[in-house]
Amino acid sequence: MKKKLMTGIIAALLLASPIVMPTVTEAASVEDLESQKAELENKSNDLNSKIQSQEETLNNLESEKANLESEVEKLQTDIDAVVLELKAQEQKLADSKAKIEKLKVEIEKLKDLIAKREEKLEHQARSVQTDGNTTNMVELVLSADSLSDLIGRVGVVNQLVSANKDIVTQQENDKKEVEKNEQAAQEEKVAIESLKSEIEVNKNNLVAQKAELDDKIIQVATKYDMTESEKNQFVKEQAVIATQTSVLSSELQEERQRIIAEEEQAQAAAKKAEAEAEAKAAEAEAKQTASSSSSNSSKGSSNTAPSSSSSSSNSSGFIKPSGGYSTSSYGYRIHPITGVNKLHGGTDFGGGGPIVAAQSGSVVFAGYHSSWGYYVKIDHGNGLQTLYAHMVAGSLLVSPGQHVSQGQQIGTMGTTGSSTGVHLHFEVYVNGSRVDPANYL
Structure with a gap:
């Protein structure tokens, strides 16, 4: 009886298994499908977003x-x-x-x-x-035979004097x-x-x-x-x-x-x-x-190195290149366009108006650059150069090779190139390296 009962139970289990197992599998498959559907919807949304962004x-x-x-x-x-x-x-x-x-x-x-x-x-x-003297003229007149001859000779003398x-x-x-x-x-x-x-x-x-x-x-x-x-x-x-x-x-x-x-x-x-x-x-x-x-290492620490150019910088004779006010100094900063922390290699002057040569010199370049816009570079000799950027289009008043005097206008403040507003970007170079313009102004 027990054997029959056990056999019945096993048979029942065997009969039940085809029904129970597929149900579990089916439930798992639905969850996977739901998950795949959600993933596909996310991908579709991302794709639509990218398409929309691309269209924009x-x-x-x-x-x-x-x-x-x-x-x-x-x-x-x-x-x-x-x-x-x-x-x-x-x-x-x-x-x-x-x-x-x-x-x-x-x-x-x-x-x-x-x-x-x-x-x-x-x-x-x-x-x-x-051949003669003034008495010859007198004799010429006095020796006249008649009045008409006298008048004639006086006329000749007058003609000679008048002609001369x-x-x-x-x-x-x-x-x-x-x-x-x-x-x-x-x-x-x-x-x-x-x-x-x-x-x-x-x-x-x-x-x-x-x-x-x-x-x-x-x-x-x-x-x-x-x-x-x-x-x-x-x-x-x-x-x-x-x-x-x-x-x-x-x-x-x-x-x-x-x-x-x-x-x-x-x-x-x-x-x-x-x-x-x-x-x-x-x-x-x-x-x-x-x-x-x-030389310094061989002489020892008691001998000091030659003084830097900063001492002479203050007496460099430079004048302000524009009448504007300083808006950004030399040094590291967050770039207003790229948002990257990088060296600002010059001094910015806002306000607008004419740009003048800070010191006399020879124009090295006057033209256009994608970053500086319309700009001028001047060589002052002894390895010293200055650069003036973001000028108004067509406002360049000098050309390469031209000599400029201190204070001579070379352009007008603008916002060409990589610029967020009207200003002058002013740089100073010593032997090809940028230095702080504040030491020269």
Whole structure:
């Protein structure tokens, strides 16, 4: 009986097992499915969020591209204006040169005429000294046979005196005319030199504006994450927009390209020369430092090292490069755009207005940079240089190689490049290394 009961129980269990086990498995599968469903929904949400973000990015880029095209058109218009101004200035320069040449010819003619008159007067003077004197004139009059003869002889004497007087008067007038023409020629030369400077500055601004235009096109192309071929095609498209916008004739467009090519070569050469000079200065400084350290260690601690430049910095003779107030000093800070803690290598001045050279020197660079915007760098000699950044587009008043005086305006405070507002970013370099400008102001 027990055996039958046990057998029945086992049979019941065996019969029950197909029903119980699948139920457990099914429950587990539902939980997995629910979990997978939730995971898929999360992934879908993430994907939708990414798609939405990407769409927003693309929309922003489309907007940025449209803005870029507007800026391309505006910059191209500005570039055209500069080219037309250059053309007018070069014509004025040619006219001034022709005027100087004409004045030179007139001066030479007058000088030749004056020389001939002087020779004639000297000849007459020698004749009077050798062939007669004032009594001859008296005898000429007294020896007259009749009244009519007397009147005739007096007339001859008057004619001789009057002729010489006219010659002397004309001689003086011609000499004054020579002086007048020479003064006019000198003034024209000064005007030519001034005009040449204006032409160089305008050419430099043209190249800087072209650099800004190219930089903006590349920035948008980079944000679109384009391939190299797509980027090149995009750049070509923007160039076509610029060409279509341009009102210049084909001849002037060729002239523009020639000017840009020449100035870019000149700026590249200037940058190379500056880099080589800075490398040499750094090498010389390193050698001097090494020599100084060796000398100090051999002499012992009782001998002090040469005094640093900070003592002479305060008497450097620098003036403030702008009338603005200091908004950010030299040193580490949180960058206002990137949010990264990094060295702020200069002093910022806010407020707006003209920017002037802190000290006299020679312009090393005047152009555009994606970070500094429109900027100028001046070499003051003895390894000392200053940099002035974020100027207004087209406001550069100097060009590379030009000598500037202390206090001479070189540009206007703006917010070009990586900038959050109108200000001047001012840097000081000693042998190629940035130092705190506060020690020089």
